[in-house]
Amino acid sequence: MPRRVWMIEGYDEERLVFERPIPAGSLTDQEVIALLQRLASRYLDEDQIVDSSLNKVTTGYAPYLEVVGSAGRFGISGNKFTYTATVRDMVMEFSR
Secondary structure: OEEEEEEEEEEEOOEEEEEEEEEHHHOOHHHHHHHHHHHHHOOOOHHHHHHHHOOOOOOOOOOOOOOEEEOOEEEEEOOOEEEEEEEEEEEOOOOO
């Protein structure tokens, strides 16, 4: 029986370096967005993290941590990374 999951994937340029399914009901869309921002912040220095945390209308704001997408499909990317979160049906196999 299929189970709905958020499939979180991370790419270093074009190479898949991270993949993790999370039960879809365990995170809201806003929590998925925050998760992607946390993962992406690994590629930023402290000043870039601060600049991307400012209010968008504030002088000095930078869109380094802006997530694009909508319900069930989100992504964030930079110079050398991309992280995506997509709701998928996953067939779970159980061994006895």
